[in-house]
Amino acid sequence: MKKLKLKKKNLGDFINELTRDYALYAPQEKEGTISFSLVEKPEEITLDYHNSDTSPKEIFFPQKEVILTYQDGNSQPVFYEGKPFALLGVRPCDAKSFQLLHQVFSTKKFEDPYWLTRFKNALIIGLACNDTLPTCFCNWLDGSPHGKEGMDILLTDLGETYLAEAVTEKGESLLKQQKDWEEASEADLKQASKLEETALKSLPPKIESAKLKEKLDGMWDDPLWEEIAQRCLNCGACAYLCPTCHCFDIQDEGNEKNGKRIRLWDCCMYPLFTKEGSGHNPRKNPADRVKQRFMHKFNYIIQNFDKYGCIGCGRCITYCPVNIDVREVLKQILET
Amino acid sequence: MVESTKTYIPIPVKVSRINEESPDRTLRTYDLEFVNKEDRFDYMPGQFCQLSIFGKGESPLGIASSPTETDFLRFTVNRVGVVTTAIHYLEEGDELGVRGPLGNYYPVEKFKGQNVVIVSGGFAFTTLRSLVVYMLDPAHRGDYKDITVIYGARTPDLLIYKDELEKWETRKDINVHLTIDKGIQGWKKHVGFVPSVTKEIAPASKDAWVVVCGPPIMIKYTLPVLTELGFPSERIYTSLERRMKCGIGKCGRCNIGAKYICLDGPVFSLAELEDISEPY
């Protein structure tokens, strides 16, 4: 696979090239929040960032999405029809989350056409983390600050240039078109692996993550859930920011003749999530819901998709109003 | 895989017949016809559909007709909230949408050559009617040995499909035991709750499979009776419910443990459920 170098001063040209063929999304700061937004001009983007506050999953799985429109009893699906998406500057943890969501939305008997339409032809250009955050723990969950899983191309910031490594055929063919990019030298590759080593060292020491699933098998009645639930506000911030959460609600907007059916992110921390028509609620206590969140990420998803349901991005740690720290919870699980 | 672009699109159907099941007007049975004949789908007893009323939403409902009844789809709807109330406002000839068939089904293949016992309470009898009609069909009846139905409700009014039950009671190829919670004048059948009547009737567990569906409390007290009668948990089946949205294992709403009721269920054996910590 090709390993080239993109001079930072030529980044603008590359971005302009991408915007011709793709709907390009890259990190942009707006009112103090960094999110992946549609790029019109190269100046809008910032690659000098730790991670986006919101998860880039929202490009392929929008928070609110029309799935069909109806008129007089007939309905039509509504699919994204724009240019294929390209994401530039995706962090390795988030790129991994796309792989998990893709498994959820495309396997087990049914395909989700809305996810597939958006995700199938997307180009993912990742950006390695040289500088991690105190809340990062991708190394606990099969990830790495320079991980390539889920990317077509990985960029690594080498100072004056980006090292650009093709990961997939799609990435390779894009790099082949970059006639004026230099080949990366041995020294460049060595510098990149040094940077990876430094980044890895800055992460918290690993825990025995492989034991989490089995531990949780035996923790249904553990007091830990009640303990966490005592503090948790059931606000759902953790789920809305989480790159792997995929739960949604379906609602109709309109009258019986005309309108649309939409889907919206939903959250297992809310009591109404499981409340049935009869009034019965199988998860009526906050502790039931806290348990669902951790069981889903660190036990059920592993059973169903053979992957962790968390990528260690740390967003839920940063934004939880009562400082519930998933890393502390994982340690407590291993200690029981 | 199902043709993906249609995954969430309801198929248009028309109400061909409505039957009021209970005098308090909370339970109605709807027979539906496909507006376009080519939309007709095959299904098995135990599967469910999402019934869709545009502007209101969708509700998962068990299919009460049998695949052998090819000219209609039947659902019995208890009026509880927004969508089920909207369904209750429908009249013959009105159109609505249906998405399905969804979920797995009763293991009719495993039942072959065996006795089948059906235990039910209240309006949960819907998909069990499908199963009974399927097994009684001349094309299938020979595949099964004795068929026993134990079915109860609070009052005689609340037993659904009364006309059909009466017909089954006169047949030789099915044993029907009906019960009501408290005796009333003129009732000559069983009196008592489903679990105790099951104990009284004591269907033989040898070479037999049992399907039990009803309110959670009925299930809770019936399971120990079945175990006592010698049914191993591998041969006890039930059907579960959860608040559902997608019905296809994506929206994350209906899991018990690592299983999705809409995808891996709604039909589970007790043995499968015993392996899951989350209460069902």
Ligand SMILES: Cc1cc2nc3c(=O)[nH]c(=O)nc-3n(C[C@H](O)[C@H](O)[C@H](O)COP(=O)(O)OP(=O)(O)OC[C@H]3O[C@@H](n4cnc5c(N)ncnc54)[C@H](O)[C@@H]3O)c2cc1C
């Ligand atoms: C597999 C399966 C098979 C079933 N089979 C049958 C059957 O054969 N017959 C039958 O009658 N029923 C059946 N049910 C139950 C049936 O699906 C529910 O009773 C029905 O969906 C209720 O829908 P509703 O819109 O009428 O109620 P809702 O309007 O949803 O109201 C019910 C309750 O849900 C809450 N609620 C309302 N809106 C929301 C919201 N937006 N978000 C969160 N909570 C809300 C409210 O607290 C309300 O009290 C089955 C269920 C399943 C899962």
Ligand code: SF4
């Ligand atoms: S659970 Fe928290 S750390 Fe894990 S992926 Fe979700 S937001 Fe990131």
Ligand code: SF4
């Ligand atoms: S963000 Fe914190 S308080 Fe809010 S639901 Fe998540 S764990 Fe609970």
Ligand code: FES
């Ligand atoms: S109803 Fe959506 S996952 Fe089961």
